[in-house]
Amino acid sequence: MFNFDVGHILVDTSSSVSVMFAEAFSALQVPDNMINRSITNLVSFFGDVVQPIRSIHLPIAVSLAPHWGYAYHLIFLILDCPTTFNVILGRLALA
Structure with a gap:
């Protein structure tokens, strides 16, 4: 369905x-x-409460090109705030 490479x-x-x-x-x-x-709501890195704008359950594959790694589904909270990253993978994504 989707095929995007996400950096940062x-x-x-x-x-x-x-x-x-x-x-x-x-x-x-x-x-x-x-x-x-x-x-x-969730608590941010700085201890303040942040309201996500939505969440989504997406399939992801973690790899180092050109080799494919593991593929699985993950729930992401969508936040609208300034950052240098596109995605933060939490510890549940690594389990």
Whole structure:
């Protein structure tokens, strides 16, 4: 269905969630029927409460080109805030 390479990924083993930032999410052009709008707040790296704008369950493959690694499904919270990363993979993504 989708085939995107995403760069600027932070792997954060202390984070309990995986996050995709709004600008990267918009580039995916995901159909509305795949988006979950019932979400809860989360606590940011700085201790303040952040309201995600939505969440989505997406298939991902983690690899170093040209070799394919593992493929699995992952839930991402979508955040609209400034960052240098497109995605943060939390510890559950690495399990």
